[in-house]
Amino acid sequence: MRAVLCGYYGKGNGGDEALLAALLQMLPPQVKPLVLSGNPIETQTRYGVAACDRFSVTAVLQALRQSEALIWGGGSLMQDVTSAISPLYYAGVMGLAQQMGLRTIAWAQGIGPLTRPLTRWLTRQVVTHSTAISVRDVGSANLVASWHVPFMLAPDPVWALESEPVPGLWDLPAPRVAVALRPHPQLTPQRLDIFTQALIDFQKASQAYLLLIPFQPVQDLPIAQSIHAHLPETSKILTFTNPRQLKGVFRGVEMTIAMRFHGLIMAAASECRCFAVNYDPKVSQLMQDLNLAGWALDQMPTSSKQISQDWLELYANGEALSSDRIAAIVDRALLHQSVLWDALIASKRN
Incomplete structure (x- = not known):
């Protein structure tokens, strides 16, 4: 199975790169990822995965056509305080994937603040039609619960990211x-x-x-x-x-x-x-x-x-x-992994 990974990846932000590394760590081995990246060559080199330009309409469409799932992965993607354009991009990719019949997973999301009616409506639409949803904080959980959508609440997946020693x-x-x-x-x-x-x-x-x-x-x-x-x-x-x-x-x-x-x-x-x-x-x-x-x-x-x-x-x-x-927090953060496995592997078997 190929899955498109969509987030604020390849933009030089250590927190978002940590989310991508945690997502790749938690993916089922049967899933072949393709990352939408701001720097595809760097992403390919660093993680050893396929990547394409997140801003190329042709590349994104081709990636979605070749895939069975889209993982809308990690962090505060749907918020309109620092940018009004960013949530439009992510909702657009998610909505397109849903129209194309892909399984869509809103993964480890920190939703909000959503101060504009349009971004709030768009977020509700794409979240409501997602195959599976996990959120990383109580505020996001309360918002999704108010939309009467099932979800998993667990600590940010970076808690469970495996670290490496720093030379020197x-x-x-x-x-x-x-x-x-x-x-x-x-x-x-x-x-x-x-x-x-x-x-x-x-x-x-x-x-x-x-x-x-x-x-x-x-x-x-x-x-x-x-x-x-x-x-x-x-x-x-x-x-x-x-x-x-x-x-x-x-x-x-x-x-x-x-x-x-x-x-x-x-x-x-x-x-x-x-x-x-x-x-x-x-x-x-x-x-x-x-x-x-x-x-x-x-x-x-x-x-x-x-x-x-x-x-x-x-x-x-x-x-x-x-x-x-x-250790207890890390165990709970790994619930984000179970969401991936259930949505991508267990549902396919069924």
């Missing part, structure tokens, strides 16, 4: 603290200055070596470079193209300070203490689910000393998730 990581000075920031309108230059000074104060007090990790370098790298310029001897910028190594880096750090949703998941899954900077409902929900320390970006303290003190308190006295709790 253990040669860097210890202890290590990871920092994963991203641009946001509320991360103003003034707030970034305060944040950077807090990191300087925190580093001096803790003597930790800072690993600055841009999850999406095209967006995040300038912030990492700005911080590194103030801490040239006690920080290092690490960029990854391999999502398994991106997850693996967190096995070598004591604490993580992150805005990035999947940065927090990878760190928590690696028994790392986490401090969340909340800029999005998905981060807020994760903070609540895991009882993570942190604050909302728009409520960030104005005193760098207060911020560094918050970090030092977590560094000295905070606790990571227990190995038992992590």
